[in-house]
Every structure is written in structure tokens, then in C-alpha cells.
Amino acid sequence: xxxxxxxxxxxxxxxxxxxxxxxxxxxxxxxxxxxxxxxxxxxxxxxxxxxxxxxxxxxxxxxxxxxxxxxxxxxxxxxxxxxxxxxxxxxxxxxxxxxxxxxxxxxxxxxxxxxxxxxxxxxxxxxxxxxxxxxxxxxxxxxxxxxxxxxxxxxxxxxxxxxxxxxxxxxxxxxxxxxxxxxxxxxxxxxxxxxxxxxxxxxxxxxxxxxxxxxx
Amino acid sequence: xxxxxxxxxxxxxxxxxxxxxxxxxxxxxxxxxxxxxxxxxxxxxxxxxxxxxxxxxxxxxxxxxxxxxxxxxxxxxxxxxxxxxxxxxxxxxxxxxxxxxxxxxxxxxxxxxxxxxxxxxxxxxxxxxxxxxxxxxxxxxxxxxxxxxxxxxxxxxxxxxxxxxxxxxxxxxxxxxxxxxxxxxxxxxxxxxxxxxxxxxxxxxxxxxxxxxxxxxxxxxxxxxxxxxxxxxxxxxxxxxxxxxxxxxxxxxxxxxxxxxxxxxxxxxxxxxxxxxxxxxxxxxxxxxxxxxxxxxxxxxxxxxxxxxxxxxxxxxxxxxxxxxxxxxxxxxxxxxxxxxxxxxxxxxxxxxxxxxxxxxxxxxxxxxxxxxxxxxxxxxxxxxxxxxxxxxxxxxxxxxxxxxxxxxxxxxxxxxxxxxxxxxxxxxxxxxxxxxxxxxxxxxxxxxxxxxxxxxxxxxxxxx
Numbered sequence: 001x002x003x004x005x006x007x008x009x010x011x012x013x014x015x016x017x018x019x020x021x022x023x024x025x026x027x028x029x030x031x032x033x034x035x036x037x038x039x040x041x042x043x044x045x046x047x048x049x050x051x052x053x054x055x056x057x058x059x060x061x062x063x064x065x066x067x068x069x070x071x072x073x074x075x076x077x078x079x080x081x082x083x084x085x086x087x088x089x090x091x092x093x094x095x096x097x098x099x100x101x102x103x104x105x106x107x108x109x110x111x112x113x114x115x116x117x118x119x120x121x122x123x124x125x126x127x128x129x130x131x132x133x134x135x136x137x138x139x140x141x142x143x144x145x146x147x148x149x150x151x152x153x154x155x156x157x158x159x160x161x162x163x164x165x166x167x168x169x170x171x172x173x174x175x176x177x178x179x180x181x182x183x184x185x186x187x188x189x190x191x192x193x194x195x196x197x198x199x200x201x202x203x204x205x206x207x208x209x210x211x212x213x214x215x216x
Numbered sequence: 217x218x219x220x221x222x223x224x225x226x227x228x229x230x231x232x233x234x235x236x237x238x239x240x241x242x243x244x245x246x247x248x249x250x251x252x253x254x255x256x257x258x259x260x261x262x263x264x265x266x267x268x269x270x271x272x273x274x275x276x277x278x279x280x281x282x283x284x285x286x287x288x289x290x291x292x293x294x295x296x297x298x299x300x301x302x303x304x305x306x307x308x309x310x311x312x313x314x315x316x317x318x319x320x321x322x323x324x325x326x327x328x329x330x331x332x333x334x335x336x337x338x339x340x341x342x343x344x345x346x347x348x349x350x351x352x353x354x355x356x357x358x359x360x361x362x363x364x365x366x367x368x369x370x371x372x373x374x375x376x377x378x379x380x381x382x383x384x385x386x387x388x389x390x391x392x393x394x395x396x397x398x399x400x401x402x403x404x405x406x407x408x409x410x411x412x413x414x415x416x417x418x419x420x421x422x423x424x425x426x427x428x429x430x431x432x433x434x435x436x437x438x439x440x441x442x443x444x445x446x447x448x449x450x451x452x453x454x455x456x457x458x459x460x461x462x463x464x465x466x467x468x469x470x471x472x473x474x475x476x477x478x479x480x481x482x483x484x485x486x487x488x489x490x491x492x493x494x495x496x497x498x499x500x501x502x503x504x505x506x507x508x509x510x511x512x513x514x515x516x517x518x519x520x521x522x523x524x525x526x527x528x529x530x531x532x533x534x535x536x537x538x539x540x541x542x543x544x545x546x547x548x549x550x551x552x553x554x555x556x557x558x559x560x561x562x563x564x565x566x567x568x569x570x571x572x573x574x575x576x577x578x579x580x581x582x583x584x585x586x587x588x589x590x591x592x593x594x595x596x597x598x599x600x601x602x603x604x605x606x607x608x609x610x611x612x613x614x615x616x617x618x619x620x621x622x623x624x625x626x627x628x629x630x631x632x633x634x635x636x637x638x639x640x641x642x643x644x645x646x647x648x649x650x651x652x653x654x655x656x657x658x659x660x661x662x663x664x665x666x667x668x669x670x671x672x673x674x675x676x677x678x679x680x681x
């Protein structure tokens with residue numbers, strides 16, 4: 001096993017655990033940035049320079065947009081209800097499963113570590129994505145899930161070419177931007193932070209409404 | 217010419233229109249010009265060319281050109297209808313971004329790259345869920361849409377990667393094959409909001425204006441469906457693997473979606489929800505196409521996708537026309553709408569005929585072929601009859617439309633153009649006044665134009681190859 005690759009893989013998992021469990025929004029975002037940046041490097045052979053650079057830019061852009069959306073004093077997100085040790089154990093268990101099932105039934109073209117980290121990220125993402133009631137937390141979970149899927153893809157399919165890395169970077173930046181826009185909108189809508197709304201939005205489509213005057 | 221100029225122009229116009237979104241009129245003009253340029257560039261595409269992009273390939277096909285022509289035309293129509301009927305100010309720009317993503321998605325040779333772009337295109341649309349005055353509620357719907365897009369993207373990425381490698385030394389077939397196939401089919405079903413993944417899709421109709429709904433739930437997911445169909449054709453069909461159980465699951469999802477979504481559309485009280493569920497119901501046929509693991513399924517499936525895009529977009533424009541002209545979207549309040557708007561009445565009939573179809577119409581034949589390929593008699597006959605369920609909600613809307621109006625028609629509230637004299641107020645004010653007076657007429661004309669396009673598409677003018 002390549003020790004440098006193992007170190008990067010460990011950093012990616014630690015970043016994911018922080019992103020999924022931290023209650024301070026910007027701490028969680030820092031964890032996510034570490035995951036995004038490190039995930040691009042978990043490949044053997046390493047991606048081409050252009051691809052790596054694109055992934056770095058995409059990761060930083062996504063992180064920056066989320067950082068802007070969490071402007072303010074001590075902005076908090078829901079964080080993990082089960083605590084970071086539990087998240088870490090979940091990640092570790094999933095990593096073992098990913099490492100053991102590397103290739104998923106056929107010889108793989110990428111490193112087993114990528115599969116291990118991909119499974120770990122996907123496992124850590126499950127709780128925020130499925131049970132999250134906080135827009136930022138769900139968004140962080142989605143980012144971890146996407147990174148996990150991309151790592152599994154690297155593990156079984158090998159290192160993506162530069163073009164695919166550029167497309168991946170655009171996807172990551174777009175996801176960061178989308179979550180940032182949604183989180184920012186929720187936070188600006190009165191007290192409640194990033195909490196999801198219980199109410200269904202009112203649609204002014206019934207009799208008696210005024211005619212549409214201008215674009216909404 | 218390849219599709220690359222189309223993708224670049226659409227992407228740049230979207231970025232520019234979003235960058236100047238604080239000036240809505242200018243942003244709208246830029247986006248409309250971008251959409252017009254996209255229509256022209258789509259017509260200029262020459263099939264059969266391949267561009268190499270630093271490791272990736274972008275192929276230009278006949279079907280891609282037809283898809284982009286139709287998607288650009290309906291996006292332009294919906295943008296104009298949206299400006300007249302009232303929509304999100306970012307809707308035309310988002311349409312452009314989706315068109316750029318769609319152009320790239322369908323053209324990419326490697327499905328592993330294509331699913332990445334399809335997922336990116338799905339994420340662009342969440343901006344349309346933000347509701348002025350209800351940002352939290354809109355953002356809640358938006359993050360659920362993003363959740364569906366990313367989960368579907370994750371499944372598609374994993375599936376494409378698993379089969380997209382050297383599989384000569386398989387350790388565990390065919391179970392993993394089945395899982396990969398199921399993951400891709402689930403991804404497409406999720407993106408369309410097929411039952412049982414429909415709850416978030418239903419909420420979308422609460423926040424996304426009618427004219428923008430097809431961008432979110434029709435055009436963007438359709439690109440992923442095209443990729444999935446191609447992927448199944450090339451990666452799954454040629455392999456001698458028994459996928460019986462997986463196929464049955466996909467067929468079950470498709471049938472439940474076709475029938476129950478049509479029933480849901482029939483019972484809805486709001487036009488927006490009727491439209492939303494009508495889209496989901498028709499998308500069920502696309503999910504059914506994924507269950508046909510035969511090379512002959514590709515052509516009818518692609519034909520149906522084109523008819524689906526144009527037909528549902530025309531229906532959306534019609535719904536916007538009704539809301540603009542009658543100031544309501546509640547079905548119970550639409551008594552007499554046929555008498556009030558002959559243009560929308562004619563458009564509605566054409567849309568219904570294009571959507572339901574009849575033997576000899578390319579879209580109908582494509583649907584029948586897919587059903588016949590997916591199921592054996594007598595189930596295929598039963599399912600074919602079930603696919604005619606949209607007749608119920610079309611009939612309901614029409615019956616309400618021909619009922620006596622529940623209020624006296626105002627003189628001068630007709631549906632013809634109303635031009636005001638120029639006077640001494642200047643050209644700009646004159647244009648603004650006339651635009652304001654003709655919102656209903658404009659939307660009705662767009663609906664009629666898209667209805668004609670829908671029937672032409674259903675008739676096979678743009679039949680996929």
C-alpha cells in the first residue's frame with residue numbers, strides 16, 4: 001500500500017466525519033473542503049495535472065460559495081445527533097467493507113483505497129441525506145455522497161482522464177453553488193437558520209388573484 | 217458543425233444572463249437572444265462529426281440535433297410564455313444552462329462523463345425553486361430536488377463505472393450486473409419523479425411556475441434517459457445475462473407510474489399539479505423503455521422522448537395561458553374556459569391528440585411498440601389501454617371548459633391582440649403598454665405554436681433514429 005495515498009485517504013475520511021458531525025457551519029465546510037481536495041488525489045496513478053488543478057479549483061469554489069452562505073457570527077448547522085465518534089466508527093466499518101469488496105465482482109482498475117474511502121464517505125452521508133432537517137446539513141451530506149460515488153468510480157474504473165476530471169470539478173462547484181443559494185435563502189428568511197420549512201409554499205393560483213404584472 | 221458551439225453559446229449566455237440578473241429586463245433580453253441563437257445553432261449542427269476534448273469525445277448525431285432543435289424551440293416558447301404569464305426571473309437563463317448541459321450530455325461518447333454532466337444540468341434548476349416571500353419553503357423544495365438529483369447521479373456514476381471497464385474476468389455475475397442495471401434505471405426513475413420517488417416532484421409543482429416545470433422535470437431528466445438508453449443498448453443488451461427480476465422491478469415502477477400518476481392528475485385541483493402528474497405519467501413510458509432489453513427498443517424510446525418533451529411543454533404553455541387569461545389555476549374555477557379562449561381551446565385539443573395519440577401516429581406507435589416489447593399478451597394489451605388514462609384528465613378539463621361560465625364575460629377581455637395607439641408617450645412606453653395588454657394573447661399564441669409542434673413531433677416529423 002502506498003503510504004502517501006493512505007495518508008490522503010485518512011485525511012479525506014477525517015474531513016468527511018468533521019463535515020457530517022460539526023455543529024459550527026464553517027467547521028463543517030472546512031471538513032468538506034478537505035474531503036473535496038483530498039478525494040481528487042486518491043487515485044493510482046495520480047490524475048493528470050490539468051485534471052487535478054480543475055478538481056482543486058472546483059473544490060475551492062464550492063467551499064468558498066458555501067463559506068459565503070454561512071456568513072455571520074457563530075452560524076450553526078444541525079450537525080450530528082449521534083456524535084463524531086459514532087460517525088467515525090461508521091466510516092471505519094464502511095471503509096473495511098469497501099476495501100474488502102474492492103472491484104465489486106470483477107478486477108478493478110483503481111486502488112482499493114479509493115473504494116474504501118468511497119464507501120466510508122457514502123456511509124457517513126446516509127444520515128444527513130436521509131434524516132437531515134437542515135438545508136446546509138443535507139447539502140453537506142449530498143456533497144459527501146457525490147464524493148463517495150466518484151471515489152468508488154475511481155476505485156473500480158481507474159483514474160479518470162483530464163476531461164472527466166474537469167466535468168467532475170464543474171459538478172462539484174455547481175453542487176456547492178446550489179446548496180449555498182438554498183442555504184442562504186433559508187437563512188435570510190427569518191429566524192430558524194438553515195432549518196427546513198414544515199409548510200408547503202403558498203401558490204397564488206386561485207380565483208381572485210391579481211393578474212401577473214411582472215416577472216417574479 | 218459539431219454541437220460544441222451550441223454548448224458554448226448556451227453556457228455563456230446563461231452565465232451572462234445570470235450575472236446581470238439584478239437588471240431583469242436586460243437579463244431576459246440576453247437570455248431570449250441566447251435561446252434564439254441556440255435554435256439557429258441547433259439547426260446548423262451537422263450529424264456524423266466527432267470532436268476530441270482532452271481525453272473525451274463529443275459525437276454529433278442525427279438524434280442529438282433533433283433533440284436540441286426541439287429542446288431549444290420549446291425552451292424559447294416557454295421563456296416567452298413565462299415572461300408573459302409571470303415566471304422566475306432566472307427561468308430563461310436556467311433554460312440556457314440546461315440546454316448547454318443537455319447538448320453536452322447527449323453528445324459525450326463516454327457514459328461515465330455523460331452522467332456527470334446530466335447531474336450538473338439537474339442541479340442548475342434548483343434556483344427555480346426559490347419563491348419570493350417564501351424563501352425557506354422554496355429552499356426546502358429545492359434541497360429535496362437536489363437530493364433526488366445527486367442520489368440519482370451517484371447511482372448512475374457507480375453503474376456506468378462498474379460496467380464501463382474490462383469485464384472478461386468476472387467473479388460474481390450476474391448479480392452485480394443486475395444491480396448496475398437497476399441502479400441506472402432507478403436513477404432515471406428518480407430524476408423523472410416516477411412513483412415511488414414522486415413526493416418531491418409533487419412539491420415542485422408548488423413552487424416552480426408552469427412554464428419552468430418542463431425545464432426541471434422534462435428536458436433535464438430526458439437527457440439522462442437518453443444516456444441510460446444508449447448505455448443499456450451498448451453495455452447491457454449484448455451480454456448474455458438473465459436480468460428477469462430486475463426487469464420486473466423496472467416494469468412494475470413504470471406501470472405504477474403510468475397509471476397512478478394519470479389518476480393523480482385526474483383528481484388534482486390545481487392545473488400546476490395536473491401538469492406535474494401528467495409529466496410523471498408520460499415519463500413512466502420512458503422508464504418502461506429501460507426494461508426492454510432488446511436492440512429494437514432504442515428507436516421507439518427516442519421517438520417517445522421527443523414527443524414527451526414537446527407535448528408536455530405545450531401542455532405547460534397551455535396551463536400558463538389559462539392562468540394568465542383567467543387569473544386562476546384552480547380547475548373548478550375554469551368553467552367556460554373553452555368559450556372564453558378559442559385559441560387555447562384549439563391548442564388544448566391538439567395537445568390532447570398529440571399526447572394520447574392514435575394508431576398511425578409515430579408517438580402512439582412508439583408507445584405501443586415499447587409496451588409490446590416489454591410485456592407479453594394479454595398484459596401488453598391491458599397496459600396499452602392503461603397508457604390511454606390521460607384521456608380522463610383531458611376530458612375532465614374539456615368538460616369543465618365547455619360548461620356555462622360561472623361569471624359574466626367582460627366585454628373587451630377577448631383573446632385577440634389589443635394594440636394601443638402610440639400617442640406622445642414614446643416608443644418604450646408604447647411597447648410596454650402593448651406588452652401588458654397582450655400577455656394573455658401572447659401566452660395563448662405560444663401555447664398554440666407549441667401544440668402544433670407537439671402534433672408534428674408526435675406524427676414523426678422528428679422521429680429518432
